[in-house]
Amino acid sequence: MTQESPFTALPTRVDLAELDRRIIEWWQVNDVFARSLARTADGPAWVFYEGPPTANGSPGTHHVEARVFKDVFPRFKTMKGYSVPRRAGWDCHGLPVELAVEKELGLNGKPDIEKMGVAEFNALCRESVLRHVGEFEQLTERMGYWIDLAHPYRTMSPEYIDSVWWSLQRIFADGRLSEDYRVAPYCTRCGTTLSDHEVAQGYENATDPSVYVRFPLLEPLAGHENVELLIWTTTPWTLVSNTAVAVHPDVTYVVARTEQGTFVVAEPLLAAVLGDKAQMLATVSGAELAGLHYRRPFDLVEIPDAHVVVLADYVTTVDGTGLVHQAPAFGAEDLVVCRANNLPVVNPVALNGRFLDNVPLVGGVFFKDADAILVEDLRRQGLLFRYETYEHPYPHCWRCHTPLMYYAQLSWYIRTTTVVDALQRENERTNWYPEHVKHGRYGDWLDNNIDWALSRTRYWGTPLPLWRCESSHITAIGSRAELGLLTGTDLSDLDPHRPYIDEITFACPDCGGTATRVPEVIDAWYDSGAMPFAALGYPHLPGSEEVFASTYPAQYICEAIDQTRGWFYTLMAVGTLVFDRSAYENVVCLGHIMAEDGRKMSKHLGNILAPIPLMDAHGADALRWFMACSGSPWSQRLVGPGPLNEIVRKILMTYWNTASFLTLYASHTQWAPETANAAEHRPILDRWVLAEVHALTRAVDEKMESYDTAGAGRLLADFVDDLSNWYVRRSRQRFWEGDQDALSTLYECLDILTRLLAPFVPFITEEVWQQVIRPGHSSAPESVHLATWPHADPGLIDAVLTEQVRTARALAEAGRAARKNSNIRIRQPLGRAFISLPAGTELPQTLLDDVADELNVKRLASLDSTGAIVDISVKPNFRILGKRFGKQTQQVANSILAADPREMVEQLRSVGETKISFDGAEIALGPDEVVVTELPRTGWVVESQRGVTIALDTEITPELAAEGTARDVVRVVQQARRDTNLDVADRIALTVAAPENVLAAVRAHQGFVAHETLATSVTLVDSLDEGFVGTVGEAVPITVGVAKR
């Protein structure tokens, strides 16, 4: 045992964070990631796109989630032989970056930025992005996310911008990029529109008027004169620019008379608006109202060809009157409706939120302040039907708390509505995980697609590559080179950002007039949607066309659910607009990670979990396992130290200690994997665990191919438990004896298990690979991540054996329960036990021996052979009977319960079927159609579960008692050995001091005691001054001395 072994015993304890750091360095030194890519470079391509994170702040624990999934599947596919290039990317542009810089500098909106200068501001934005990229890189490395960080794409690079321009030029050429009004929440003080995100954090309660206004019709309706439309609004100031009234085409409207007049309201709202006493004169559909003209309440601004009833599907009858006043400059839906009806967009409010000075009555008045003046005027005119106030949340500017105004400004749009059919077609051929997103959240979004408002009146973004001359000719530019041709200068060194790009002018190709760039930049989401080709500099950079052809579309992308309207959409939309094909085939859509208290992580709540400290506390593997395998990745999950500790203890440490166990014994014996018997000639337990590990391989592969990491994780965790707590535990003795088959079997299981676990937990598996697998096979790849994915050997999978061991373990479990009930400790041997198995099940003797050993029982025998009086019960097996008897199942079941069980069982056992009378006839039942249970009546300690029954004979003879005592003594000595920190192979001189009856028991089993404790001598004495104290039997104190030899 002292000869050279290639194995060194692994420590049983391990500092996982320290292990992580060591492995990260080893990977770097040995260039393992690049070599893993090189290994499969010639394999079939499996393309993954990294969705670029916006580097506008420090990464949080939720960033780890998607990055785990972006790592696990590429690693899995790489092991399977696919070529999976992975390139990092950074989303550099956009409002979030600008806001972060504004905040750092204490700036307050656009005027401040203009004051400091766009050049300097954008330089700071660039600097901020690069700074935060560094933090993402640290996280990426720390968590073991393998992606090429050295050659990332950046959406702010000139080559990237060239590509984006090229694609926009194409979209423009297709007539799908044009300018139109857009209504957006706008802060009149800061002079800027706000993004949805900003609006969401700025809701404050406001008290607004709620007014019902009469709009007299200029023509009769359904034969009635002087009919008035009733509309409801909470923004009276928008009535100045009233352009139309919208009704729903399918809603029924009533013409009803009250003391106040004759009105039109939606039928469902009649009572709420006009009360119970209104007299119904007529009903008309919304469609019939269309085209009627009315007199508007304020004649303050010119609005030609308007003031007509139009149709709109968005009108509801939930509140108001079912007739909605339209002011297209101040409502997104109003704008859509009015444009569809070719109505003008008239805006009497200036950018500072005040009515234009030339407007009568409210000229120069702030829009909110105009409400009171206008309501008073309505009252004066007799048009105010009802006036109330109500409190509701209203969006305010998060910076300055000014109420926001929904406000129409000219904006550039991509006409995505013209390609909706193509988008839906592409969605149909996309595999979504989970599936419901496809026709749920995402499909719904496509069904309600609206044009993409592309432009932003901001600074730090890809400039919109459109130049407009004095005659309003638009020229779309596809690259800096092309721009250079028009200007006649070399622009290859131009930073294509504002403000430099704004200085470039050229002669309009149409008319020769001076063309200057439109001022806007584009939505940063377009940048990321252009990533599949822009990252390559396609089509400008040499070689980009070839690479693009082989990497488009991607097989796999993955982000969290919030990207349905973000990257998932922009990627598909840009791809479809430019190439008529979506950019991805399979998309995994993750739920959100929440703090342990179930709330969103936020600085405000103080429940932020920083990812790197979390990994330093539990190891990166634990966090990775949590993200990939805990709960359902599609639903939101709570992360915290609790679940991570559990993963470490139950999965990682159990796995680790199984590996440690192998090295412990492999290093103590002369063993090499090739010295074992072929698998089919090994003992049954070996064949069982090999069958399990190959079945596992097959099942895990299936789960992974369907993107089910949680399912794969459950299978892997179950196997880790089976391997450690059944195979190893039942095989201890053989390992101690250096059994070649046992060592080989465990080695083979660990080899496969390590490779199956590698994509999930790359650190600990690497360590096990280095310390356990490589020493056993000189030809093993240098890293587990250079190894191949295992494939299942169907010849080793054995469903019968799997079932037999399951039954044996059920017996052991029942036996332990019986032990517990009898209050007899397991160290106390018992003479015999009787068992009963489900019909048709037989166990090989070796498995029965295992059960006997596990339960410390001398002999197992069949329950039938006892001659004891056994109670037999027969129950219907509904699953089988239901299929056969359908509606009569219940009656057949009653007949079975009414029949004599003993007779049925005898028939089943002798002729394989039993007959019962049913409905006047006899029907035959097979063994699988009933469930038989037998229980001894008295005199035994019995336990019955999971279809098996075990009965213990609890008589303890003096011989059995002595043996039990001897085992207790062994137990005390083992504890003493451990307390003395003896090696498992150290020999000892043993001294035992105990009462005479205990000494007698030791004497009777001296060989056993010596063997078990590696004692080369055993001395029995009355008392001992120094030694380890323990108890045997019924709390009898003894003292033992162990001296190392």
Place this chain on the structure above:
RNA sequence: GGGCGUAUAGCUCAGUCGGUUAGAGCGCGUCCCUGAUAAGGACGAGGCCCCAGGUUCAAGUCCUGGUACGCCCA
């Protein structure tokens, strides 16, 4: 207001094709076992499988409607 999702033990979650005694882990209590283990095992307490209808011989599971929570949108 709309869309989507979720709802099972104190907590975190499984639950296959619908099958009649609904499981695991954690936590708590009492024990047991241990010559790898940060482990393992037994027992106990703890369940209106959110509610109401429906389909079915049979519903935690399928359908409809509601409630609560979450996300997205308005």
